[in-house]
Amino acid sequence: MKQISIPAGKKVYFASDNHLGAPTMELSRPREKKFVAWLDEIKHDAAAIFLLGDLFDFWMEYKTVVPKGFTRTLGKLAEISDSGIPIIYFVGNHDLWMNGYFEEELNIPVFHKPQQYKLNDTSFFIGHGDGLGPGDIGYKRMKKVFTSPVSKWFYRWLHPDWGVRLAQYFSVKNKMISGDEDVHFLGEDKEWLVSYAKRKLETQHYDHFIFGHRHLPLEIDLNGKSKYTNLGDWISYYTYAVFDGTELSLVKYEA
Template identity: 80%
Template structure:
């Protein structure tokens, strides 16, 4: 993708809309929508790196109630011709066509590589990558198993299924993956280790992830950096690539 002069690519992650309650998250949602309204003026593309919602489950004809402001703004931006890319996180693994059909936003379930103005990016949410985190990795296999998803949707009425999913999403730290929101040091940060291993096979200029709820900008050596976008709960941070370099900013 070539970025025109004056255009930028924006990145955001981990809004967790709906948590701990819709009433509490509403001011955060309004702030995020205001940010989207601002960046559409010079955005060449927008990347949302997962956990936009604290829980999202799509039945065949049912999607979660609420979040009208966010979905409406995303539809407006997408309809204007600005591409938006979505990467599922550990709270919205169950996306299954709604964003693609209604908003024309492609949804990715695994990290992807992009090149902007000859600068290479490796982009994803970040959950389950790198060494460790074995408990969550086992749970993710259950969550992404087609049979388990089919049983959840067929056995549980949406009213009960959504309530159960939201409760577990808020209360279960193994699901949320945010049991330690402090920087652990490069040797103990799983995503740092993951990036370094990926660099052994191929150079990337930037690795961009969410999930950790910490704004991080770490030099990996050899002109490669790991960027964690932080969140829209405590930090309100986002990433922006101006065609030459990537930086973290606060809204």
């Protein structure tokens, strides 16, 4: 379990699901500026920042090419990372194809699976959340196909102008962005990430489970000693979580 110590007066921040670039670069620009303003505010007391995936609506790294745009976000992340504040990134289902750029250019570690952290004396299980828990067999199969080395090798043979444009088209059509059937609370018994967290607790205790992906700000008590938090998004809710070393809170950002 990775350890992060939080100095007095400092906090740890968590955010996810910005989907920058959706539905177009121009329409997502105000959301990007709002997110950058938030980063600029929290850098003054951040001990660490966790970004839990889908920062971009599509991200594909070719050998020498990355998608155009997002200059404000990447510049602010570089500034914060260069200042010595650790930023930890978890890939989501829209940015599965990260492959070294964040690590090499921004000094930001990138994880493709959930990780366990201890912040001071509090334990956390952290991940994007896609493909976890029961059900959603179709997506799990699709993810295996998309993340296979063979699929990535074939896709890279497309010229970036075609590859990025094609992926952006299908990404915007994703029901998590263009529709709302999956962004309603299903009830605790039907929330698959809640079920996943409860099963994990059968073998090991965690004080907090933090996920993104569902686009809903949620706080659910699991067993009286552990809590599940979903971070919401930066499309409709502009919510994030903050841990002050003792308490975890879900907060709405007001610019």
